[in-house]
Amino acid sequence: MILRINARPFRLSIFDKYQRLLLDDYQENGFVQKQADKVVYKTLKKDEFFLGLGEKGGSLNRRGQSFTMWNSDKPCYSADEDPLYKSIPFFLSSYGYGVFLDNTYKTEFKMGSESEDYYSFQVPGGEMVYYVMYGPDYKQIIGRYTQLTGQPIMPPNWALGFSQSRGLLTREDLTRDIAEGYRSRNIPCDIIYQDIGWTQHLQDFNWREGNYENPRKMLSDLADKGFKVVVSQDPVISQVNESQWFEADSLGFFATDIRTGESYDMPWPWGGNCGVVDFTHPEVANWWGEYQQKPINDGVKGFWTDMGEPAWSNEEDVDRLNMQHHAGMHDEIHNVYGLEWDRIVTEQFEKHNPNTRIFQMTRAAYAGLQRYTFGWSGDAGNGGNILNGWSSLAGQIPLALSSGMGLIPFWATDISGYCGDISSYSGFAELYTRWLQFGAFNPLSRIHHEGNNAVEPWLFGEEVLEIVKEAIELKYQLFPYLYSYSREAYDTGLPIMRALILEYPDDAEALKAEHQFLFGSELLVAPVVEQYASIKRVYLPAGEWVDFHDPSNIFRGRQWIDYPVDLSTVPIFVKKGSIIPMMPVMQYIHEEDNYPLTFMVFPANNGHQATEFSLYEDDGESNNYKRDQFGKRIIQYSFNNSGAELKVSAQETNGYPLTQRDYHIKVINTQEPKRIELNGKKIRQSRRPSDNEKLQWYWDKENNTCVITIPEPDKDLKLTVTHK
Amino acid sequence: MKLYRLLLLVCFTWFLLPGATGTGMDRSEDIRPGNILAYKIDGKEVVFTCENDFQVKLSILGSDVIKVWMDPKGEFMRSNPSFAVVNEAFEGIEEVNIQETPQAMKYIQGR
Numbered sequence: 001m002i003l004r005i006n007a008r009p010f011r012l013s014i015f016d017k018y019q020r021l022l023l024d025d026y027q028e029n030g031f032v033q034k035q036a037d038k039v040v041y042k043t044l045k046k047d048e049f050f051l052g053l054g055e056k057g058g059s060l061n062r063r064g065q066s067f068t069m070w071n072s073d074k075p076c077y078s079a080d081e082d083p084l085y086k087s088i089p090f091f092l093s094s095y096g097y098g099v100f101l102d103n104t105y106k107t108e109f110k111m112g113s114e115s116e117d118y119y120s121f122q123v124p125g126g127e128m129v130y131y132v133m134y135g136p137d138y139k140q141i142i143g144r145y146t147q148l149t150g151q152p153i154m155p156p157n158w159a160l161g162f163s164q165s166r167g168l169l170t171r172e173d174l175t176r177d178i179a180e181g182y183r184s185r186n187i188p189c190d191i192i193y194q195d196i197g198w199t200q201h202l203q204d205f206n207w208r209e210g211n212y213e214n215p216r217k218m219l220s221d222l223a224d225k226g227f228k229v230v231v232s233q234d235p236v237i238s239q240v241n242e243s244q245w246f247e248a249d250s251l252g253f254f255a256t257d258i259r260t261g262e263s264y265d266m267p268w269p270w271g272g273n274c275g276v277v278d279f280t281h282p283e284v285a286n287w288w289g290e291y292q293q294k295p296i297n298d299g300v301k302g303f304w305t306d307m308g309e310p311a312w313s314n315e316e317d318v319d320r321l322n323m324q325h326h327a328g329m330h331d332e333i334h335n336v337y338g339l340e341w342d343r344i345v346t347e348q349f350e351k352h353n354p355n356t357r358i359f360q361m362t363r364a365a366y367a368g369l370q371r372y373t374f375g376w377s378g379d380a381g382n383g384g385n386i387l388n389g390w391s392s393l394a395g396q397i398p399l400a401l402s403s404g405m406g407l408i409p410f411w412a413t414d415i416s417g418y419c420g421d422i423s424s425y426s427g428f429a430e431l432y433t434r435w436l437q438f439g440a441f442n443p444l445s446r447i448h449h450e451g452n453n454a455v456e457p458w459l460f461g462e463e464v465l466e467i468v469k470e471a472i473e474l475k476y477q478l479f480p481y482l483y484s485y486s487r488e489a490y491d492t493g494l495p496i497m498r499a500l501i502l503e504y505p506d507d508a509e510a511l512k513a514e515h516q517f518l519f520g521s522e523l524l525v526a527p528v529v530e531q532y533a534s535i536k537r538v539y540l541p542a543g544e545w546v547d548f549h550d551p552s553n554i555f556r557g558r559q560w561i562d563y564p565v566d567l568s569t570v571p572i573f574v575k576k577g578s579i580i581p582m583m584p585v586m587q588y589i590h591e592e593d594n595y596p597l598t599f600m601v602f603p604a605n606n607g608h609q610a611t612e613f614s615l616y617e618d619d620g621e622s623n624n625y626k627r628d629q630f631g632k633r634i635i636q637y638s639f640n641n642s643g644a645e646l647k648v649s650a651q652e653t654n655g656y657p658l659t660q661r662d663y664h665i666k667v668i669n670t671q672e673p674k675r676i677e678l679n680g681k682k683i684r685q686s687r688r689p690s691d692n693e694k695l696q697w698y699w700d701k702e703n704n705t706c707v708i709t710i711p712e713p714d715k716d717l718k719l720t721v722t723h724k
Numbered sequence: 725m726k727l728y729r730l731l732l733l734v735c736f737t738w739f740l741l742p743g744a745t746g747t748g749m750d751r752s753e754d755i756r757p758g759n760i761l762a763y764k765i766d767g768k769e770v771v772f773t774c775e776n777d778f779q780v781k782l783s784i785l786g787s788d789v790i791k792v793w794m795d796p797k798g799e800f801m802r803s804n805p806s807f808a809v810v811n812e813a814f815e816g817i818e819e820v821n822i823q824e825t826p827q828a829m830k831y832i833q834g835r
Contacts, residue, residue: 034754126803149811
């Protein structure tokens with residue numbers, strides 16, 4: 001970077017090393033104070049576009065749009081509504097730089113919405129402090145932002161399984177029924193959520209009397225079947241809960257009303273008026289930690305931190321500005337209120353449960369949330385008419401992709417959209433199916449809906465059940481791939497659901513393809529988000545792309561295609577030159593610890609560079625990953641003069657032993673081998689497909705696929721394939 | 725030591741920027757930094773003192789990351805430390821130097 005400061009008047013300009021202008025104050029308006037507002041104006045270049053600003057709706061390209069940072073409770077929000085639940089004032093420019101505005105007040109970003117000549121960001125209070133990060137590519141910019149604001153924590157491995165929720169899923173009998181519903185139908189599922197009604201008295205963390213006969217036994221029984229239970233918590237104490245309210249009030253743990261000096265009287269959607277717990281008060285942490293540990297001691301596995309905007313504190317609720325927190329008035333603290341709560345939840349969990357990985361999924365937060373929590377996108381869907389939720393579903397894709405660029409790699413939509421009463425299950429079946437097909441490719445997958453609207457997969461008919469079960473099963477099969485990318489997210493901050501433009505920054509069409517995404521960098525997923533669709537228009541960037549469902553179907557890149565779909569179809573493409581590690585379907589993550597691995601090899605064209613994947617593994621539940629205690633299998637496939645070679649080499653760091661696993665290697669779209677050797681010794685060819693685990697290979701002529709089975713392989717191995 | 729890639733250039737030549745008075749913005753009560761009157765280097769930070777005590781602090785955190793703090797009062801005080809930023813130690817820069825050019829320009833180089 002080259003910085004030039006013009007002295008008369010002050011003007012900051014930033015260039016790259018080739019003296020290409022990156023970022024420039026707009027004339028003499030690099031800073032303008034207009035009464036209380038401080039505004040930075042930057043020159044807007046004709047061809048410049050922007051990405052980011054966190055979990056925001058609207059188009060991925062932020063140019064021409066304006067945004068407000070004010071964490072807001074927005075039930076049934078529309079696809080381009082703003083503001084929403086989270087504030088992440090960080091954006092990326094197509095000119096190779098990123099900007100993080102480090103101000104927690106209600107900041108505004110006008111990304112060319114006022115003028116074609118400039119864009120601006122504005123603070124109504126606090127200091128004008130911003131960081132400029134040079135990439136030049138988007139991944140590097142995200143890397144610098146990650147260095148600045150912290151690495152995303154990894155979830156426990158089971159968090160990457162499937163989960164079920166419902167607004168009134170707050171009873172033991174219903175919880176047990178749902179668990180049985182999943183297991184009896186062999187639908188994989190790891191987590192059952194309990195919404196806030198699980199506790200009768202906000203927020204003493206005691207089980208609701210009458211709803212739970214024996215919560216400890218329930219949790220134990222469910223754990224025996226592989227289920228983990230996650231409970232909701234709200235950041236308030238109801239006045240009805242007199243003992244805890246007076247306790248917190250006497251300790252000074254509530255935000256106060258600047259007009260009276262008393263605890264602020266906060267209306268709340270349930271439980272009556274409340275005290276707002278002041279998580280910026282240093283002594284609140286231990287107090288809250290003791291309370292939240294109660295259900296953990298019973299066997300609960302994590303928290304779903306809801307309503308942390310705090311709810312009912314939207315822009316129009318100006319009375320909230322009278323709240324005084326320990327760290328400042330509400331106008332400064334509002335946007336970090338949820339973040340501070342998230343921090344305490346995680347820090348206290350880790351204090352009480354040493355070396356156990358936290359599961360926390362949150363709605364409201366600020367930049368830096370990735371250090372403590374995962375995120376979900378709140379209350380989407382159409383509450384007026386649930387059947388009109390298609391634009392809401394479609395809007396979740398760019399919103400997810402933008403969230404990822406704001407360091408929420410572990411993200412979820414509410415599958416089924418949360419909002420709207422279901423009057424016709426058959427009428428809602430198509431939208432439900434499409435929402436689930438998208439949600440299965442969220443790193444965190446949760447079905448959730450408001451009230452007592454049941455949204456379990458088996459309620460929508462046999463056809464839907466079969467389709468969504470297949471989508472869920474594929475999620476489980478892809479767990480090794482997803483978990484490897486989870487580690488990459490921890491290491492680099494890169495999202496798992498990626499906008500195409502992240503991987504193909506010079507492809508203008510990639511920016512337009514915002515209803516599809518890369519899942520990692522090898523898989524392209526294009527969920528159907530239109531009603532009655534018979535085709536999905538998909539953009540394939542550079543390279544060649546193999547239809548995951550029919551590998552004989554290969555498309556050249558840099559083109560839009562019309563891909564035929566029916567209700568069962570989730571268009572998925574694999575980039576040629578990829579290896580996708582998979583595992584068998586299990587009813588929950590690590591149901592079998594020593595599961596075999598299947599390496600799906602989609603070779604590059606001969607003459608191209610080697611195909612490689614780095615498969616990550618750790619213990620899945622401790623924080624030893626932060627001490628780099630893990631193992632990796634590096635799988636490489638390359639061509640040689642007579643055929644091809646496949647190598648697997650093991651890396652074990654800090655004493656982590658890789659689990660012994662059988663290998664199934666499937667080389668797709670390849671030539672028929674004449675001979676295959678493992679570490680120099682010939683392998684027997686089987687004339688027919690076989691499920692036994694003997695060392696052998698089989699040529700699947702119909703699919704041009706070579707299947708090699710290697711039981712109990714050495715940690716390092718080399719396969720030599722001689723083609724006919 | 726990692727090769728630095730940051731160059732900071734201060735231009736003290738007097739020139740009017742094109743269209744500086746024609747931005748279409750209401751300028752009547754607005755506060756801007758105005759001209760730079762002096763600057764001071766402290767390690768990786770450069771503080772520019774402008775008119776009416778307005779100060780700008782540039783912190784060269786690394787070869788690819790800078791922090792800009794624009795303060796009309798010149799106090800550089802904030803009510804809370806950053807809630808988001810946990811690390812400002814980037815590689816590539818150890819200090820900032822300034823060299824003047826014959827055209828009255830000054831370069832500031834990170835080392």
